[in-house]
Amino acid sequence: MDEDQKLAFELATSGHNLVISGQAGTGKTFLVKKLVHYMRFKQGKNVSIVCSTGIAATHYGDLRAQTLHKWSGVEDGRHLNEEIIHFVKRDERFTVAKHNIETVETLIIDESSMISAKIFNQVQVLCKNTRNSTDLFGNIQVVLVGDFFQLPPVSNELYGDPGKHCFTVPWFHTFFSHKINLNIIHRQDDQSLIKCINELEIGDISDDSVAFLKSLDRPLQNERLSKCVHLFARNYDVDVFNYNKMQSLQGDLNVYASQDEGSQHYLSKFLAPKNLGLKLGCPVMLIKNLNDILVNGLCGTVTKLNTDSVEVKFTLEHKTLTVTIAKEVFTTFDPVEKIVLAKRVQLPLKVEFAITIHKAQGMTIENLVVDCNNSIQPGQLGVAIGRAVSIQGLRVINFRKSLCRKHPVNVFNFYDSFSLGNIRNDLTCCRKLNVETSDNESKHDDDDDNDNDDGGGDDSDSTVIFDRLEVDSDFSESEIDNLEFIENILGTDQELLPDKSGSRLALDTVLKTFTDTPVEANILVFSDAISINYQYFHYWFQAQCSIMEDIGLNCFPEGEVKFSQKHRNDYFI
Numbered sequence: 001m002d003e004d005q006k007l008a009f010e011l012a013t014s015g016h017n018l019v020i021s022g023q024a025g026t027g028k029t030f031l032v033k034k035l036v037h038y039m040r041f042k043q044g045k046n047v048s049i050v051c052s053t054g055i056a057a058t059h060y061g062d063l064r065a066q067t068l069h070k071w072s073g074v075e076d077g078r079h080l081n082e083e084i085i086h087f088v089k090r091d092e093r094f095t096v097a098k099h100n101i102e103t104v105e106t107l108i109i110d111e112s113s114m115i116s117a118k119i120f121n122q123v124q125v126l127c128k129n130t131r132n133s134t135d136l137f138g139n140i141q142v143v144l145v146g147d148f149f150q151l152p153p154v155s156n157e158l159y160g161d162p163g164k165h166c167f168t169v170p171w172f173h174t175f176f177s178h179k180i181n182l183n184i185i186h187r188q189d190d191q192s193l194i195k196c197i198n199e200l201e202i203g204d205i206s207d208d209s210v211a212f213l214k215s216l217d218r219p220l221q222n223e224r225l226s227k228c229v230h231l232f233a234r235n236y237d238v239d240v241f242n243y244n245k246m247q248s249l250q251g252d253l254n255v256y257a258s259q260d261e262g263s264q265h266y267l268s269k270f271l272a273p274k275n276l277g278l279k280l281g282c283p284v285m286l287i288k289n290l291n292d293i294l295v296n297g298l299c300g301t302v303t304k305l306n307t308d309s310v311e312v313k314f315t316l317e318h319k320t321l322t323v324t325i326a327k328e329v330f331t332t333f334d335p336v337e338k339i340v341l342a343k344r345v346q347l348p349l350k351v352e353f354a355i356t357i358h359k360a361q362g363m364t365i366e367n368l369v370v371d372c373n374n375s376i377q378p379g380q381l382g383v384a385i386g387r388a389v390s391i392q393g394l395r396v397i398n399f400r401k402s403l404c405r406k407h408p409v410n411v412f413n414f415y416d417s418f419s420l421g422n423i424r425n426d427l428t429c430c431r432k433l434n435v436e437t438s439d440n441e442s443k444h445d446d447d448d449d450n451d452n453d454d455g456g457g458d459d460s461d462s463t464v465i466f467d468r469l470e471v472d473s474d475f476s477e478s479e480i481d482n483l484e485f486i487e488n489i490l491g492t493d494q495e496l497l498p499d500k501s502g503s504r505l506a507l508d509t510v511l512k513t514f515t516d517t518p519v520e521a522n523i524l525v526f527s528d529a530i531s532i533n534y535q536y537f538h539y540w541f542q543a544q545c546s547i548m549e550d551i552g553l554n555c556f557p558e559g560e561v562k563f564s565q566k567h568r569n570d571y572f573i
């Protein structure tokens with residue numbers, strides 16, 4: 001281990017809560033494996049490893065990691081805090097999750113950049129309540145591992161999750177007073193490549209690195225072989241690539257049609273396709289966690305096509321496993337009305353000649369082709385190119401400097417806050433704290449401090465009381481107020497609008513679209529359309545979503561002061 005890894009190892013094995021970060025390839029997963037071995041087998045501790053995604057969990061092989069969602073029972077985040085506490089404590093379907101929470105001593109959470117503040121807070125509240133404790137996380141030692149310059153959490157408007165980083169929960173810095181950054185990159189040894197990944201992660205790329213990346217646009221020797229992995233930013237591009245590859249594959253095409261019920265709007269959002277075409281020998285990826293071994297993201301090859309099922313040979317860490325995959329039920333659930341909005345029965349598979357960058361986070365890939373087109377998220381290209389081991393096995397196509405995005409300022413601020421803090425042997429520095437906290441305190445904190453905007457502290461009864469005694473029921477007026485507010489921001493923020501003339505025109509069009517669009521007519525589609533059309537304003541629009549929420553609030557009938565999850569869904573879905 002290098003010096004930083006040793007320091008992190010020492011702190012974690014002495015029982016401290018700890019954040020371990022570091023650029024792609026600095027050995028975070030490597031360190032966790034060492035930690036788990038030592039803590040389980042030398043210290044005899046009950047250690048659980050959980051990850052934000054099933055595919056990240058597979059990197060731990062026999063150490064048996066699983067997703068945080070499954071381990072804790074929070075599933076896909078559909079439950080309110082009080083419900084999930086009730087289920088885990090009393091419902092026998094949640095016995096395993098209850099046992100996990102009651103018995104664990106150390107919880108290691110990897111790939112935490114993709115865990116939202118809402119889910120993180122919910123797990124914290126759940127652990128505290130299930131262990132009948134007043135301590136954060138019920139006094140479980142938590143080691144949080146991840147690179148927050150990589151991909152951020154995915155939002156889920158239906159479940160009231162705006163997708164904010166887990167470090168925005170208000171109790172974060174008290175609970176994690178020790179934070180360490182690993183600095184030595186072990187995955188690659190080419191200095192130009194290391195520098196380039198670093199700059200891509202941060203979103204500030206030098207001319208040298210641009211030239212370097214452009215020089216990598218040449219065919220790889222073994223690009224045509226199946227062991228070469230193609231990465232794209234969007235599922236759509238993955239699908240097009242897969243379709244073309246599928247056409248060129250020999251053999252008969254079997255088409256598996258789904259059985260659908262419910263809203264077309266939600267059906268169209270399922271990853272499981274309506275018609276899944278498969279051929280013998282085509283590469284596929286699981287898109288659902290079937291058990292601890294067959295997890296979402298696992299790749300394999302089709303070996304037999306049956307009428308309603310297929311046989312797939314999966315490649316695990318060092319072995320292969322052939323399994324019959326039958327159709328599964330996919331649902332979208334309304335957590336307030338408690339109804340299923342859409343249901344699809346389909347094979348939990350997707351053709352995978354290529355995969356999205358999201359699915360690749362955490363992987364090490366020897367032969368890699370990255371298509372940079374349509375990359376819009378901060379850190380996305382850093383994640384993609386950071387998978388490569390060497391420049392000999394890396395091809396980069398469609399790279400342009402304008403595709404590099406900067407992370408929001410709160411990510412940089414978070415890293416500025418990195419320090420080892422006060423280390424006390426009796427753990428009074430991080431674990432044995434007398435922290436006054438309530439399950440919904442994050443909401444109050446949010447009100448107090450807009451910079452530390454958490455959004456994730458899920459209110460325990462999902463109802464936020466707003467003390468607006470006078471509610472403006474006239475939509476147009478409040479809308480105009482907010483538009484003026486937007487204009488003011490734009491008038492002063494040079495950084496957001498470096499090119500004011502071009503932006504002005506785009507902005508006027510956007511604002512016109514906004515004023516012409518009834519809020520209740522699907523604000524999400526509207527914001528998506530804006531993001532696609534005006535990527536330049538991407539971050540700005542995210543910030544405007546909260547302003548739009550305010551506009552929605554102002555539209556409530558007079559006397560209405562409760563803004564519940566249901567109201568939120570009515571306005572924003």
Ligand SMILES: Nc1ncnc2c1ncn2[C@@H]1O[C@H](COP(=O)(O)OP(=O)(O)OP(=O)(O)O)[C@@H](O)[C@H]1O
Binds near residue numbers: 025361363364
């Ligand atoms: N101290 C070390 N000595 C030698 N090799 C190391 C060391 N630390 C990590 N490695 C190797 O470097 C490679 C990258 O490590 P690892 O996957 O743990 O990085 P990571 O920080 O988790 O990356 P990512 O953020 O992309 O998931 C692996 O092949 C790992 O075995």
